[in-house]
Amino acid sequence: MYKYDQYDQAIVDARVDEFRDQVRRRMAGEMTEDQFKPLRLMNGLYLQLHAYMLRVAIPYGTLDSRQMHMLAHIARKYDRDYGHFTTRQNIQYNWIKLEDAGDILADLATVEMHAIQTSGNCIRNISSDQYAGAAADEVTDPRPWAELLRQWSTFHPEFSYLPRKFKIAVIASDEDRAAMRLHDIGIQLVEREGKLGAAFYVGGGMGRTPMIAPLIKDFVPIEDFLSYSEACLRVYNRYGRRDNIYKARIKILVHEIGADEYRRQVEEEFAHVKTLGIDPPVAELERITAFFAPPAFEAGITDSVDRSDPDFAVWLDQNVKAHKQAGYAIVNISLKKTGDIPGDASSAQIDVMADIAKDYSFDELRVTHAQNIVLPHVAKRDLYAVWQKLVEADLAAANLDLISDIIACPGLDYCSLANARSIPVAQKIAKRFADPARQRDLGELKLKISGCINACGHHHAGHIGILGVDKKGTENYQLSLGGSGAEDTSIGKITGPGFDEDGIVDAVERVTDKYIQLREGDERFLDTYRRVGFDPFKEAIYG
Amino acid sequence: MKLLTGNDLASGAVTWWTGSGWSLHVEDAADVGDQGDSILATEEAARRVNAPYIIDAVATPQGPRPAHIKDRVRALGPTVRLDLTLKPADPAAGNWVI
Numbered sequence: 001m002y003k004y005d006q007y008d009q010a011i012v013d014a015r016v017d018e019f020r021d022q023v024r025r026r027m028a029g030e031m032t033e034d035q036f037k038p039l040r041l042m043n044g045l046y047l048q049l050h051a052y053m054l055r056v057a058i059p060y061g062t063l064d065s066r067q068m069h070m071l072a073h074i075a076r077k078y079d080r081d082y083g084h085f086t087t088r089q090n091i092q093y094n095w096i097k098l099e100d101a102g103d104i105l106a107d108l109a110t111v112e113m114h115a116i117q118t119s120g121n122c123i124r125n126i127s128s129d130q131y132a133g134a135a136a137d138e139v140t141d142p143r144p145w146a147e148l149l150r151q152w153s154t155f156h157p158e159f160s161y162l163p164r165k166f167k168i169a170v171i172a173s174d175e176d177r178a179a180m181r182l183h184d185i186g187i188q189l190v191e192r193e194g195k196l197g198a199a200f201y202v203g204g205g206m207g208r209t210p211m212i213a214p215l216i217k218d219f220v221p222i223e224d225f226l227s228y229s230e231a232c233l234r235v236y237n238r239y240g241r242r243d244n245i246y247k248a249r250i251k252i253l254v255h256e257i258g259a260d261e262y263r264r265q266v267e268e269e270f271a272h273v274k275t276l277g278i279d280p281p282v283a284e285l286e287r288i289t290a291f292f293a294p295p296a297f298e299a300g301i302t303d304s305v306d307r308s309d310p311d312f313a314v315w316l317d318q319n320v321k322a323h324k325q326a327g328y329a330i331v332n333i334s335l336k337k338t339g340d341i342p343g344d345a346s347s348a349q350i351d352v353m354a355d356i357a358k359d360y361s362f363d364e365l366r367v368t369h370a371q372n373i374v375l376p377h378v379a380k381r382d383l384y385a386v387w388q389k390l391v392e393a394d395l396a397a398a399n400l401d402l403i404s405d406i407i408a409c410p411g412l413d414y415c416s417l418a419n420a421r422s423i424p425v426a427q428k429i430a431k432r433f434a435d436p437a438r439q440r441d442l443g444e445l446k447l448k449i450s451g452c453i454n455a456c457g458h459h460h461a462g463h464i465g466i467l468g469v470d471k472k473g474t475e476n477y478q479l480s481l482g483g484s485g486a487e488d489t490s491i492g493k494i495t496g497p498g499f500d501e502d503g504i505v506d507a508v509e510r511v512t513d514k515y516i517q518l519r520e521g522d523e524r525f526l527d528t529y530r531r532v533g534f535d536p537f538k539e540a541i542y543g
Numbered sequence: 544m545k546l547l548t549g550n551d552l553a554s555g556a557v558t559w560w561t562g563s564g565w566s567l568h569v570e571d572a573a574d575v576g577d578q579g580d581s582i583l584a585t586e587e588a589a590r591r592v593n594a595p596y597i598i599d600a601v602a603t604p605q606g607p608r609p610a611h612i613k614d615r616v617r618a619l620g621p622t623v624r625l626d627l628t629l630k631p632a633d634p635a636a637g638n639w640v641i
Contacts, residue, residue, distance in 0.1 A: 027553065029590050047594060049617050051555035080627055095627075099553045341623055412613060413621040421616075423623045473611060 020102030044115025055118040060128035060146040061089030068354035123153035136324040142172040163240035164248035179485030203254030206455035231270035295362035301327035315398040334397040343371030411451030418451035420468025420475035461485035477504035514540035544574040549595030569618035570606035
């Protein structure tokens with residue numbers, strides 16, 4: 001894992017002092033709310049429905065047990081004993097007091113964490129593959145490149161006031177576990193003739209105008225990684241619309257001028273940027289990369305697992321994934337037990353996950369965009385012990401990628417932007433499909449719920465997506481089908497008129513019943529949908 | 544009826560204008576009629592409230608009920624964590640929101 005150097009620590013410490021003083025001035029009446037609001041947002045502090053909400057960055061979703069314990073400490077000391085892991089691999093606290101904000105940021109800084117650029121029209125937390133460094137199919141660990149982008153984008157003077165917020169994902173596998181093409185810039189590290197490079201997809205996103213990012217450059221030599229990123233941002237910063245918030249994202253620019261014209265302008269800018277020498281020297285790249293060296297895996301340890309406990313075997317099959325190192329596995333901890341609030345974890349659970357990571361996963365954890373936690377490097381001989389500890393902490397739901405592994409934004413229960421509640425719908429669907437055997441029979445089925453058109457719950461990318469809307473003052477839910485955030489990226493299609501809270505649960509069940517009726521062989525729901533098309537499902541939903 | 548609501552500056556807690564001060568409980572809220580804007584300006588300037596705004600509400604025997612669901616959620620707390628609301632002992636509290 002990356003460790004702060006003196007510069008990293010100094011800028012974070014300085015920001016804590018600066019924000020503490022800004023809070024003091026606000027409390028003393030030396031600043032109005034209009035003056036203070038942009039300053040608090042630059043430090044991740046929102047004012048939500050019930051209180052201030054603090055969003056803490058978890059760079060590319062990676063953290064160690066010391067940091068995870070700190071997240072638990074903050075939940076316990078300053079909040080109401082829980083945190084909410086988000087679809088941008090961050091964590092949010094819902095009950096923060098303004099007068100505590102400086103102390104919280106100071107505590108975070110002691111473990112190399114902060115809330116900088118988790119809001120505002122700047123480059124947000126860089127996201128990545130939660131299996132980075134553990135996946136067998138990656139060409140390299142993408143995290144050094146995500147870290148390089150983190151350093152480049154932190155307080156970047158040109159990109160602190162972009163037309164709109166900006167989200168970047170970096171992956172290094174053909175299998176996309178990070179919804180890469182639904183980002184403003186999606187970067188896939190690739191190899192060509194033995195050389196490392198990067199494919200740049202630019203202009204994707206969800207929100208009110210969902211778009212899949214087109215390929216802008218299929219191979220940028222890795223030594224040009226930052227220069228090309230800078231060129232992509234510069235063209236956007238120059239021409240992105242600032243007159244209309246709904247047309248300000250880069251996806252609108254790329255769509256309106258076309259991918260070819262955007263590419264031409266980026267190439268022109270890139271030729272100039274290359275003369276500025278912003279790409280780091282090899283020694284700096286090597287310094288960063290060294291932090292992400294593989295842990296000291298044991299060679300020759302057992303690759304077999306005793307499956308005699310049937311509950312353990314179910315969890316093993318559903319939540320444990322193959323690791324690139326023989327004798328090791330990737331463990332997914334679901335935060336979606338039936339009835340739970342997706343992404344929420346108590347301070348005690350956060351502490352348990354930190355302890356397990358320290359004892360069994362080389363002190364590493366990951367947060368996933370699906371609001372789950374990953375232990376990336378667990379020896380197979382330890383899997384049963386890990387599972388037992390997860391069971392004790394109520395963290396052993398065996399439902400990864402099943403219908404109850406629902407992504408849901410906080411919705412109208414917490415969020416001031418939301419039009420409808422997301423969490424109760426997620427809970428009702430999870431209860432309707434609570435039978436584990438039924439869920440496993442349905443197979444991979446990614447259900448995603450957003451409480452408003454901003455799409456924090458990624459509903460456009462759900463195999464089944466649900467969008468909450470305000471219909472004359474009451475909550476209403478639109479259903480969409482056929483979305484995907486994986487390498488076969490697609491945007492879901494709205495089925496028709498919406499439903500009330502109970503009606504949407506029934507509609508989902510009619511969709512899954514139809515799937516069971518239509519599927520052939522080992523088809524997933526998405527495969528069947530793509531084979532038979534939209535109409536049979538629409539007929540099933542509306543009759 | 545019209546209610547004046549906002550957040551406490553230091554804690555962020557949702558508050559309601561009672562006619563003489565601020566309360567955490569919407570039941571205490573007073574109808575501000577056409578005086579909302581002037582009360583809002585005075586109270587905000589004195590930093591006794593943050594981000595205030597005026598909403599429509601309906602008078603009921605149990606007290607004012609905000610017209611929009613968003614303000615009813617603000618008044619109660621998250622319907623999915625009744626233990627964290629202002630009525631943690633009332634398992635049916637969420638029904639008031641819906």
